Amino acid sequence: MDISLRPNTLFSGRKPLALRVRNLTPQDLAIRLSFLITILVTGFSGITLFLLNSFQPLFLFLLFITCLLGCYYIFSWGIKQFIDRRFRLIYKTIHNLKVGLKREPIKLDLKEDIFGKIRKEVIEWDIINRREIERLTDQEKYRREFLGNVSHELKTPIFSIQGYILTLLEGGLEDKKINRNFLLKAEKGINRMIEMVDDLDEIAKLESNRMELNLKRFDIQNLANEVVESLEYKAQKKKIRLSVLMHPKPLFVKADEGRITQVLTNLIVNSINYGKEGGKTKIKFYDLDENYLVEVADDGRGIEEEHLPRLFERFYRVDKGRSRAEGGSGLGLSIVKHIIEAHKQTINVRSKYGEGSVFSFTLKKA
Numbered sequence: 001m002d003i004s005l006r007p008n009t010l011f012s013g014r015k016p017l018a019l020r021v022r023n024l025t026p027q028d029l030a031i032r033l034s035f036l037i038t039i040l041v042t043g044f045s046g047i048t049l050f051l052l053n054s055f056q057p058l059f060l061f062l063l064f065i066t067c068l069l070g071c072y073y074i075f076s077w078g079i080k081q082f083i084d085r086r087f088r089l090i091y092k093t094i095h096n097l098k099v100g101l102k103r104e105p106i107k108l109d110l111k112e113d114i115f116g117k118i119r120k121e122v123i124e125w126d127i128i129n130r131r132e133i134e135r136l137t138d139q140e141k142y143r144r145e146f147l148g149n150v151s152h153e154l155k156t157p158i159f160s161i162q163g164y165i166l167t168l169l170e171g172g173l174e175d176k177k178i179n180r181n182f183l184l185k186a187e188k189g190i191n192r193m194i195e196m197v198d199d200l201d202e203i204a205k206l207e208s209n210r211m212e213l214n215l216k217r218f219d220i221q222n223l224a225n226e227v228v229e230s231l232e233y234k235a236q237k238k239k240i241r242l243s244v245l246m247h248p249k250p251l252f253v254k255a256d257e258g259r260i261t262q263v264l265t266n267l268i269v270n271s272i273n274y275g276k277e278g279g280k281t282k283i284k285f286y287d288l289d290e291n292y293l294v295e296v297a298d299d300g301r302g303i304e305e306e307h308l309p310r311l312f313e314r315f316y317r318v319d320k321g322r323s324r325a326e327g328g329s330g331l332g333l334s335i336v337k338h339i340i341e342a343h344k345q346t347i348n349v350r351s352k353y354g355e356g357s358v359f360s361f362t363l364k365k366a
Helices: 017-022 027-051 058-086 090-098 112-168 179-207 222-230 232-237 257-273 305-310 321-328 333-344
Strands: 215-219 241-246 251-255 280-288 291-298 345-351 356-364
Touching: 027 291, 027 345, 112 179, 179 333, 215 222, 215 280, 222 232, 222 241, 222 257, 222 291, 232 241, 232 257, 232 333, 251 257, 251 321, 257 280, 257 333, 305 321, 333 345, 333 356
Parallel strands: 241 280
Antiparallel strands: 215 251, 280 291, 291 356, 345 356
């Protein structure tokens, strides 16, 4: 293929013609048009005078200067009026939408690349609006899911309580074999609802920064041991072995001891509920300069990757049927996340389906 006739725009050091024209400022455009018209007028006048044998260089020079200045003034005025009428309204509308409808005077500078500036503003405005639309869409989707989950979670205990009460009212109250048993089951449903409402109230307080943290210095290893001891009986039911890998020296952190107890309890209970029979749960600690990293690792069923991004959402359950059978309000991990974030720290999860999960969070050293 013969490419010798093609202009080499890659190595010539010059931009393509279309790009150069598109990036012209109004002033550059006025100057170029003025030169073009002036050259045409002066050239035509020079040829005419030459043919009439009355060629006058001084006249042509004065004509060139006068025509150039006149054309530049006319073109500058015309372009400015065109931009004012055609583009100023568009630019002003987009600019005002971006700055929150503030009425600011827009100065038109012909030395600037007005068209490029408008194009940039439009692109930025489009990107901002797309992100805002995506954010609002995600919020609306989350709101619908949240309301649906709340409704579903409350319906289950309400219907069970209603069933027990109706049975008692229809004659079961006099039957000593079932009356006490049904009342205890109804109480269990009520307690579940109270637990759910309390958890929602706690999340609301954490999100609105109304929850005051009682920060103090304590050894995170000792606290982990206390939590493990309190959950030994629950773990033994599934033959799961809980262990804390201790460091030779105390690991002092500055945090709310009660809240961190809640975090560890939730994470360890989750590892028990979703762990395999005869499995292990280990609590490990790592030194990260200014913070300590606390890991709660199990060898249970694990979590599929698609669920990990939403794991800390309210009421989100990986296995909805089995999760409800295990009990709980479905708010535990959401509360854990908010507690850690209230300490201005981070929490993460990594998991491989069929091999287990690792929840890790940081705490500031004391």
